[in-house]
Amino acid sequence: MQIEKQIAEIQNIVDDVLKMALSKGATQAEASMSKVQGIAVSSRMCDVENVEFNNDGGLGISVYVGKHKGSASTADLSKEGLALTVEKAVDIARYTSEDDCTGLADEALIATEFPDLDLYHPIELDPQKGIEMAVAAEQAAMAHDKRITNSDGASYNANMGMRVYGNTHGINAGYPSSRYSLSCMMIGAENGDMQRDYAYTVNRVPSLLKGAEEIGREAAEATVARLGARKLATGKVPVMLHKDVASSLFGHYVSAISGGSLYRRSSFLLDKLGEQVFPHWLTIEEKPHLKAGLASSVFDAEGVATKDMTIVENGILSHYLYTTYSARKLGVISNGHAGGIHNWIIGDTGQSDGQMLQELGTGLLVTELMGQGVNTVTGDYSRGAAGFWVENGVIQYPVHEVTIAGNLKDMFMNIQAIGAERELRGGVQTGSVLIGEMHIAGS
């Protein structure tokens, strides 16, 4: 079936569900529905391991009876299943309290234009072709270095689907999207030490995935580079987060400036709007309409139109991130962040990856972070780390079993440089981040 026709069918279901909600006593309602079809195949030791056929769908509805809210969701999309879901949501609204801030997004903010963001690049789902890619990645990895002794496998995923959102203000919009990925994890051993590492590629356009051989080679290189890792002595040293892991730092920033954390007074960046929180040169742009972007969307999870924003300008906290509810709690209006952020581009200081090592000079290059260890209320940060010891801009040896600790407030302000070579495989596009001195706990 044509994708446009499938979307139209889902729009009809959403429409029916909204009408049903109104007929059952709701004064407002919103519903979203998604369908995803795909395959996940994996190989191990260059032979097929798993072939999975995925087929997921679900509908979620929120109803408002006056200022009382109720929500329900289901994967059962039969008529009975949908009717039961709507009834449950209305039922729940009988028990929730009156809440002045609850309700649909303001009508004026709802998206009215729906440009094509080029998110949908369908292919024929072919497990055999996926297996070939996974095996090719593993073969390249196994052949790359004799210290690669074992494999944790390679996997190829292809997913195509659609999302529809509708509410009783009148929006009922949907769009298709696709996502493809290939990953490979290898195990290396030398002198009794065993280490693993991985490489991956992800894209909405299948032809833009990196080649299987390249992924295999990268996985093998990353794995053998970790062999013979040592601990560091406890102390303070300059730390640089490699671009593979640097986006996590901005992920913590997202949590801290989210409306939900603010109205709960659970953020170390409370009451900091308009203040300097990063160095003067640092700017963060949000671009929700990037063509084929991994976090692109015309509207957020409440139907609010998304638009380009400068989240951080010259190091200043320019915008908090609001949903309809958190905005009302804080006396402002939503800026389209229900469901998260949309493509952040972190400003850089122009250096290549090699130049960034020079900027670090002597210190710790972090390529892996472990554990939760981040307190958004206080900004306290303490996480497990692995990576490389660098002297005078040259990698000396791998490091493991250490922690890096500090406070995010200081870590943000102390950022000394951000590389120009960006990580593009997620919702935050950033180069490597040189943070400056942090506390290392080791031997």
Next chain:
Amino acid sequence: MFNNVKSHLLTDSGLELSSLEKALGQIYHHDNDYADLYFQSSQHESWVLEDGIIKDGSYNIERGVGVRAISGEKTGFAYSDEITEDALLSACRAARSIAPAGGKHAVKSLSNSEYRVRYESNNPLLAMEDAEKISLLRAVDSYIRKKEPGINQVVVSLSGVYEEVLVAATDGTLASDIRPLVRLNCSVLMEQGDRRERGSAGAGGRHSYDFFTTDKDGRPYYETLADEALHMARINMEAVASPAGTMPVVLGSGWPGVLLHEAVGHGLEGDFNRKGASTFSGRIGERVAAKGVTVVDDGTLQDRRGSLSVDDEGTPTQHNVLIEDGILKGYMQDKMNARLMGVSPTGNGRRESFAHLPMPRMTNTYMLGGQHDPQEIIASIDKGIYAPNFAGGQVDITSGKFVFSSAEAYLIENGKITAPVKGATLIGNGPEVMQKISMIGNDVALDRGVGVCGKDGQSVPVGVGQPTLKVDELTVGGTA
């Protein structure tokens, strides 16, 4: 129970046991060694109180069937969120294609597995009126506000799951289970001047909601939880920077057993060991922990969050000894890895839902008690850390490196607990840390029932536990 589950999952959808045998037979038209069908329906609800009002309630229903076919080390898998004969047969055709056409085996006739039921089969969503659930949330909120009038934010959440499963397999397995699961959480935010600190506590298990209102130690259990959340916020309000470096660490009893979950638990799952990917691979019979350390995984404990009457492959759960007096005894297995390694399944085959593949997973993992009085353990340390409460953890099973983050911790100075210190991540190497356990308390306890374990993108509820433990050297990620 079996008849009820069968009627809900099969008969209502027009299926009979004979339809399942037929479906399994279809898979055996190809050269597969094993296949199973996993039918599941679940209802989930949650209620949230915030700012003194009932802010949100939600309800979710799901049902479907997962079909798995295994040929040697290869697995084919397909699922459907519709339970109909057509959908079932179509999933079977997709899954069986992992092996070439031409079957060699016959499906054994299905017969009911024998096992003991480890929890009640009541539906917790129905066992308490909605109005009573609301009253429970309000009771927790008003208890906290009465106890600490200056408290700024209180969030209380209550959630419950009712799940029915039915498994049928080509080896003749036929089993069903009804699995209730409830949880209560409370979180408070305390403010003093510019400083804000959070405290939280939770509990749960395979019970009805009245578990939280029933008296325990002379008062409703929710009061104990609320007090703990307040205690944690107060302690954190006074906490100073944690020291950094390698030092002796005393871990409290109960929830700090997350140490075992990360340091040894994952590394002893059968799949990693079959593949030679774990730091514990090929080490059965070797010393992997200090003398006196005995670690078990036990899915049979009554009403526990991590317990199962049968696992998701229809194997009854067991009391499995993983490490005995420091010697590695065995791995946790599902059917596939057990067969490939030539051992028996241990009742650890678990999956998040019908839409996920089963694999070896933990249930309730804990260390047995030792000889020492917890006070004696604290008194043995000149300078170190006492950590009675933790947030989550993570492990790299290949290198053995694991981390876990303290949520409440104190300095130990000259044998006494002194100042509270801020949460810090602790890092170590599983087999090394287990060898450095030098004192084991006589106060073994299990956690309160809040654990969630993630592996390969699948979440399952688990339990952990341990007595108070002394680890001679562990790296503490502080800033002082």
